[in-house]
Amino acid sequence: MKEQLLEELKLALLDMDGDAAVCLARRIMMAEIPPLDAIRFSMMNAMEIISEQFDEGELFIPQMLLAADAFERTMEVVSGGLASDDGEGKKRAEVYTVEGDIHDIGKNLVASVLRANGFQVLDLGRSVSAEKAVSAAREWKPDVIIGFALMTTTFPAQKELIDILEEQNIRDQFCVLVGGSMASPQWASRIGADGYASNAFDAVRMMENLLDGTHQARVVNG
Numbered sequence: 001m002k003e004q005l006l007e008e009l010k011l012a013l014l015d016m017d018g019d020a021a022v023c024l025a026r027r028i029m030m031a032e033i034p035p036l037d038a039i040r041f042s043m044m045n046a047m048e049i050i051s052e053q054f055d056e057g058e059l060f061i062p063q064m065l066l067a068a069d070a071f072e073r074t075m076e077v078v079s080g081g082l083a084s085d086d087g088e089g090k091k092r093a094e095v096y097t098v099e100g101d102i103h104d105i106g107k108n109l110v111a112s113v114l115r116a117n118g119f120q121v122l123d124l125g126r127s128v129s130a131e132k133a134v135s136a137a138r139e140w141k142p143d144v145i146i147g148f149a150l151m152t153t154t155f156p157a158q159k160e161l162i163d164i165l166e167e168q169n170i171r172d173q174f175c176v177l178v179g180g181s182m183a184s185p186q187w188a189s190r191i192g193a194d195g196y197a198s199n200a201f202d203a204v205r206m207m208e209n210l211l212d213g214t215h216q217a218r219v220v221n222g
Contacts, residue, residue, distance in 0.1 A: 002033050006042045009074070013046035016063065016202040018070035025077035035081040036116060043071065043078070044199055046080055047199055051150065051181040060190050061102055068103035081115040091211055094142035096124035096133050097180075098149045098157035105181055106200075113200035119207070130160040135164045137165075137174060144207050146197065148180035155182035166192075175210045179203065 005028050012020040028038050053059040059067075095111050097104040101130040104126040105117050111121045122140050124133060128147075137145055149155035158178045165171040175194045178187065194210055197203035 010046045018073045021074045035078045035094040040196045066097040071105045090120045092120045093144045094122045096128040097126040097217040099129045100154040101150045110200040134164045144175045146177040149182045150180045
């Protein structure tokens with residue numbers, strides 16, 4: 001039953017059927033299937049397929065907006081079952097989608113998984129300028145900043161964040177990760193980021209590893 005429900009949720013998201021996805025998410029929660037399983041085996045799998053279809057020109061912006069709506073509505077249901085502790089003393093992560101990107105599916109999945117793993121999360125939303133991300137970081141003082149890029153026209157904005165941090169002489173105050181379909185370990189290394197997270201669960205592991213070194217050792221994945 002668990003596998004069937006998870007597969008049906010994945011297919012509903014691929015069909016961009018928000019009503020069906022929400023119904024299935026509720027059934028999954030009622031069946032006491034772990035929310036992180038729904039994220040890992042349904043939502044992340046669907047997101048990867050949709051991102052590939054967009055990259056290959058099989059989907060366009062209107063379909064991506066429909067997909068984003070379906071994912072957001074589903075996440076509202078699934079995230080209700082996640083443990084969340086935003087209290088004092090927790091490690092902090094600032095997440096955002098770079099300026100010009102029209103959906104934030106991957107960013108939302110990462111934010112939810114981070115919260116479930118004890119991070120305080122400042123979610124700046126979608127289409128956020130590098131200047132705004134740096135300004136928020138100066139005020140909120142996160143341990144980690146992760147920016148997501150999903151299109152070839154927007155992924156240079158990840159480098160812009162690094163450039164601004166360096167110009168303001170605060171680069172060493174933050175670990176910086178890059179994510180999204182346009183990012184890669186090679187890109188992270190090229191722009192001077194601390195690493196690349198291919199999915200939400202990798203992001204958590206990488207952040208934990210980086211922060212164990214209290215920012216002293218900047219390690220680039222790949």
